[in-house]
Amino acid sequence: MINVLKIVVACFVFCTGIYAHEGHNHQHPSTTTTTTQNNGQTTNHDNTLNNSQDHSTHDHSTHSHQGHDLAAHTDCGHDSHSEFKADETAFHHISDLNVYSIGPWNFPLPCILYSKDQGWSFFSSSKFDIDNHHHGSGNKAVDRYALNMGRVMRIIDASFPMGEVSVQGFTTAETEVDGKKKEINYVCANGQKYELEKTSSVDGGLFGGGFTSFYDFSITKNVFAMLLVIGFMSILFLGMASAYRRKPSTAPTGSQKLFEPIILFLQDEVAKPFIGAKYERFMPLLLAIFFFILSLNLFGQIPFFGGANVTGNLAVTMVLAIIVFIVVNLNGNKHYWEHILWMPGIPAWVKTLITPIEILGVFIKPVTLMLRLFANITAGHIVIIIFISLIFIFGKAGAEPGAAYGASVASVLLALFISAIELLVAFIQAYVFTLLTASYIGAATEEHHHPEKNHH
Amino acid sequence: MTGSIVAIGMGLAAIGAGIGVGTIGGKALEAIARQPEAIGDIRANMILTAALVEGAALIAILMAFLVK
Numbered sequence: 346m347i348n349v350l351k352i353v354v355a356c357f358v359f360c361t362g363i364y365a366h367e368g369h370n371h372q373h374p375s376t377t378t379t380t381t382q383n384n385g386q387t388t389n390h391d392n393t394l395n396n397s398q399d400h401s402t403h404d405h406s407t408h409s410h411q412g413h414d415l416a417a418h419t420d421c422g423h424d425s426h427s428e429f430k431a432d433e434t435a436f437h438h439i440s441d442l443n444v445y446s447i448g449p450w451n452f453p454l455p456c457i458l459y460s461k462d463q464g465w466s467f468f469s470s471s472k473f474d475i476d477n478h479h480h481g482s483g484n485k486a487v488d489r490y491a492l493n494m495g496r497v498m499r500i501i502d503a504s505f506p507m508g509e510v511s512v513q514g515f516t517t518a519e520t521e522v523d524g525k526k527k528e529i530n531y532v533c534a535n536g537q538k539y540e541l542e543k544t545s546s547v548d549g550g551l552f553g554g555g556f557t558s559f560y561d562f563s564i565t566k567n568v569f570a571m572l573l574v575i576g577f578m579s580i581l582f583l584g585m586a587s588a589y590r591r592k593p594s595t596a597p598t599g600s601q602k603l604f605e606p607i608i609l610f611l612q613d614e615v616a617k618p619f620i621g622a623k624y625e626r627f628m629p630l631l632l633a634i635f636f637f638i639l640s641l642n643l644f645g646q647i648p649f650f651g652g653a654n655v656t657g658n659l660a661v662t663m664v665l666a667i668i669v670f671i672v673v674n675l676n677g678n679k680h681y682w683e684h685i686l687w688m689p690g691i692p693a694w695v696k697t698l699i700t701p702i703e704i705l706g707v708f709i710k711p712v713t714l715m716l717r718l719f720a721n722i723t724a725g726h727i728v729i730i731i732f733i734s735l736i737f738i739f740g741k742a743g744a745e746p747g748a749a750y751g752a753s754v755a756s757v758l759l760a761l762f763i764s765a766i767e768l769l770v771a772f773i774q775a776y777v778f779t780l781l782t783a784s785y786i787g788a789a790t791e792e793h794h795h796p797e798k799n800h801h
Numbered sequence: 802m803t804g805s806i807v808a809i810g811m812g813l814a815a816i817g818a819g820i821g822v823g824t825i826g827g828k829a830l831e832a833i834a835r836q837p838e839a840i841g842d843i844r845a846n847m848i849l850t851a852a853l854v855e856g857a858a859l860i861a862i863l864m865a866f867l868v869k
Contacts, residue, residue, distance in 0.1 A: 615845075713853075716859060721859065
């Protein structure tokens, strides 16, 4: 109980820390843009020291007003921070980035970019001169690539100079293209606005990106997290495998004690009942899928550790589902294909109805596998971020500190509660993915005896 | 997001999944109460069915996000 209290207090302290950090963010653009205003007020501040409380609130309101005015005039301010938007924050935090941020620190990652007219570009994302106060936007553009909110985007305009160019900021404008509202990002450099392409990624395309003129093969945050987890798991599992080989008949020790029951559970409760006699062939696949998903789910759950949302990325779950799709259909026996293409034991006219549905079912199975894992993990991350966002929603992004402190108590408790549920979901989703894989393989390799034929 | 019909769709999807998963959980508990020795089989099948039902709801919610 005392430990739980300690965790709650630690989370509370940390969240108020974030709150202070965000508040700083909010004021940062206006302090840089309205220096004259600041100077005037500083002298004013010296004269009336005992009026400082009134003064600071007044100070804030004029600041935000000034910032807004400036953004409206040139379309080139840091207007993304003038108002807190919970959905944008959530989508930013669940998306893949070209920089690994832990708290205020940004760790650069290698960028590997390709475009038809420019060829390959290799450089570290530290070349973008990442800003610590704006969620990893770059202060520089490199070879017509810019880092907007931690993601590499390409500047469409061919007149933009190559090499390193310092940029003033990023803006987003909503315009209507073919009757659809589209958000277009702009980068500001040399006092001018340049249009940016969307990020080049599979899920980026699904969320309104479409195809881009460049390809991003970078070691992104997700890829880095995946490599980290794969390295960790290789050490763990290869060590255990060699321990079993060296001493096959002794009692398990160390990590073997933890993993042997899990592996036996998967063998006895998942593989044997669903696949049947030939289960041993598929055990490596099932175990690999289970532990890969489980460890990445848990890695994404570590608070304040960058929150790499790997299994909540559509591209990752799609590759996993494609592997399952290939394995199931390569191992499908005669009965499996017969049941899909020409279902036995029913009238011919029903067969013509059933066959298209069964063929669709072959593709729908991996699609639901892909979407289930993606949606569960993404939903969990979004819910936690939205609960943390309550602090900023109630605090009006720095305008009402009292409400923010009040909301932080509730939101930390709610986020803690959801985190506990997400821990459960991490295990359940890894289990469900493995279970469904086993049941699809089982359905494809099952030997049918057709007892129902006797009735017809 | 305010005034969007998408929100209603997401709510309906959640209601459907809630009814489905609730029924599955309730029936599984009844079955376990009647036959406690079959808890392993019941649990495995319960989670499998619940995942299938939940999958439909999550696809609906995802679609709601995409058409937003």
